[in-house]
Amino acid sequence: MSRFLAYLTPAVGHTLPYVPGLLELQRRGHEVHVRALPSLVEALRAAGLTTEPLPAEVLEVEVTDYLATTDSDRLHAGQVDLMRRGRFNGPDLARAVADLAPDALLVDSIAYGAMARAAASGLPWAMLIPSVLPWPGRGVPPYGLGLPPRRGPVGRLRDAVL
Structure with missing residues (x-):
């Protein structure tokens, strides 16, 4: 069977929707490793997933779109903040790949740096979207x-x- 690495973003709403699918991969005999929000690590482990926390440098990049006063400013701020976070989640994904030697990667849709690293890794990978397509x-x-x-x-x- 295959070893999957699921690289998620530090957001509950971008983590919990994936749990049933990740558990189904495990049920089918695959090995699943997850990188997620530190406050969710114990719950994900209790659900049966091998989980490690995202590093502090990923978490320290605040997403500030909620401070914007217009829709266009909100969109701009959110994208800028996620690009800033990408400078850290990309290298973190690369470290996790080196440590785990996964066969395939699953990367959250707003982990921009991790998606870029996944695409450059040569491994099969898919983008995870926690909402309606x-x-x-x-x-x-x-x-x-x-x-x-x-x-x-x-x-x-x-x-x-x-």
Whole structure:
């Protein structure tokens, strides 16, 4: 069977949705190692997952989007902060790969540095998304901008342009 390394971000909402799938991999005979928010390590271990905490340097990069006063500032701040965090989660993923020698990597969708390292690793890898897939569809505004659906020609034009 295969050894998986799941590299998650320090957020409860970006961890707990993955647990059933990771446990299913284990049930099917795979070895699963997880890097996660330190406060969740014991709970994940109690669930049966081999888990180690993310390092302090990853946790110390504060995501400040909640301080923004406009949607565009919120989007900008969140992306900048996640890119800053990527300077630390990328090297941390590389260390975990060196330590564990996994066969495949599973990386959270907002662990940008870890995704870049996963892509460069030569290992098979997949991005984990803890929410509804950001699949485009008719009448569905572009994912991630928090836009409400808008009908009519103006809404179709907005969605097509974005």
